[in-house]
Amino acid sequence: MRRRDFLKLSASTTLALASLGLETKEGFLKPCSTLAAAPKSLPGSLGAKEIPSVCEMCFWRCPIVAKIKNGKLVKIEGNPKSPANGKRVCARGNSGVQLLYDPDRLKYPLKRTGERGEGKWAKISWKEALDEIAFNMDKIRKKYGPHSLAFFDHGASAEFMREIFQALGTENYSSEPAFYQCVGPVAVAYLTTMGYVVSGTRQYIDMANAKAMLLVGTHIGENVHVSHVREFIQGLSxxxxxVVVDPRFSTAANKADIYLPIRPGTDTALLLAWINYVIENKLYDEPFVPRNCTGFNELKSAVKKYTFEWAAPICDLKIEDMKAAIELLAKARPNTAIHPGRHSTWYGRGDVGRHHCLSILASLFGSIGAPGGIYFPTPIKKGHAHCVACKGENEVEEPDVSLRDKYPFIEALPGTPTAEIIKATISGKPYPIKLWGIxxxxxxxxxxNPYETIKAIKNLDFIFCEEMMPGETAIWSDIILPGATYLERYDSVYTYDLLTPYVTVRQPVTEPLFEVKTPYWIAKELAKRLNLDCFRCGNEKELVEEELKQMGLSLEKLNAEGGLLKFKANPYRKPDELTMPTDTGKILLSVPDFAEEDLDAVPKFVATPAPPKGFARLIYGRSPVHTFSRTMNNLWLNHEWPENHAWINDEVAAKLKIQDGETIILENEHGKRSNPIKAKVTPGIRPDCIYMAHGFGCKSKHLTKAFKKGAxxxxxxxxxxxxxxxxASSHRTSFVRIVKKDVVKDIPDLRPLPKELPRFELNKA
Ligand code: SF4
Known part of the structure; x- marks a missing residue:
């Protein structure tokens, strides 16, 4: 496939997918129950009124039912009609109640009165706030050009504001930072080789029907998305x-038949040795591979050198364990769930290759379209609200030098890499970036590198944010707009193209509290001030009604069905009827287009620098009751899990005389130190890494419950x-050592390092 074909393919992926499954309302299943037609009493509900909606305590968007009593939200449960989660929600889903009523919430527009970042504010009116933002957007755009405006966003609330930045002509909207800090590499790997994004917002991996599963650094159970965890448990039951590959004995590793405590940074070496072993020992699916894949011969000769003998010292694993694991996975084919992973921004170069390896393994096992393997989404045709389409005077101009230009596989992907926006904001090159919206x-x-992010913020002429909570980024803003939570607003219709597809809608369970406004209202008011005719529906409810009308639905009808309608699914394919949504209709084991860009057509092992002497690699993951740094201030979640711990190997801890629960500080290769953090001393982590859950160590004093908790x-x-x-930006390329009572303690070298793994050079840090 040539690069231009990749681009063509990428642009038409949605179209290609649409032909894979159902598009119309044919196939509606009979409604099961009516939840919202009339309030009713359930045991324990004390006669609460029930409103179906959609959770956004994380991005998984589980259907929920909110219970309202005397005008107050008293409880959130899963929507029993949902095939994904039923009545289940996770701890965070339950705790939406505490987001709504958090006394630390942003309640009215604020204007900075002290130095940027100092945290001094004055309450202002919505008119003043929006006038000032519009004035600055217009002034900076006219002075420096459209690309001097940049926008960072995440989640459904941001889509309208993004329309404005796009309409003003900038390509520097990083929608979403989550993409460039999370799913980017896995998305590119599968989009290129299979023609669709197997792991993005959704993950099309059929664990519930698998006979064997492989997780490489995927922390299901700590990374909690209700239906995903449920399918994992269904499969295991x-x-x-x-098989779990992870330097840390995670919750998932605890359930593994074979656990491989791999040296961090060497996963691709293991995967290449496995691919070679599968080919050499003819463990692959012989009818499936020649019929449905291209590039087998190139793959075979490229991976020949990757033997178990070569991989074992690199990965610090035993040959017999590596062999047993791949044979176990091969035995179950084609019903083998080779999990594509999600958070894939680990080491920079090599991240796409690692996920390319995973897609190759799944293909060799013939698992594509098989029950228990990678399945195909069943798209539901979603209505398009024509009332959202910006029309203004502004032409979109291509910049002379685009910040996207140096990345060859970016055209189909959203926005501009965050790292490029930040670098340009600091340097002013290739052009100045002077305003950020967040x-x-x-x-x-x-x-x-938040130090770099803050440096960039200090260089801006203007920065504003729309937020619910006064976190670190909000306090660096010049104007803060208090946005409605997901419990106070409508959002666009949600369609779920999963094993049981369904459609549902987020709808408010209460009027917006305090003086907060909905994202649609905010965007509409701002657009008016910028002479953009973007939002022609009166409000977001009208917008949702328009989308539903085009689907032959209405809010009334949907609510009469309990807020959710199911569709028939079409997830599996017979191997001899498989047509992939790629240009050739086949899976690409080798990607010639990568080679054209001087990248690896077949993945190669690229050594990422090992820790310098005296340091361990910093690795991180998720706490099961928190979402990123968003939920640390939630009363209930903070009560459950107020702080994180630094996992330190027990042998390392014994040598450094560190006790379990003792407070330490971590120092990195640039001498940057963490907040105090408690040590968790455990044999469940390798001696060459230190782990902590992400999102803690809040530095905003306005989040009174989360402030300074953990690191x-x-x-x-x-x-x-x-x-x-x-x-995408790598996240596992920093190293730490321990500081105890102001004494720096070097991490002892307890694992021999083979010559293939050069160390990170401290003098280049
Ligand atoms: S996984 Fe939990 S937080 Fe995420 S959407 Fe579902 S219930 Fe909400």
């Missing part, structure tokens, strides 16, 4: 075997590189 994302706790991994990640395919 039905007897699926599990919506729904705490970029200081999201993007590597932030982000403030320790100051070395990063950008993925050469699409510019």
């Amino acid at each position: 039905k007897g699926a075997k599990l 919506n729904g994302v705490n970029i200081i706790q999201t993007i590597p 932030s991994d982000q403030y320790l990640i100051t070395t990063y590189e950008n993925d050469p395919f699409m510019g």
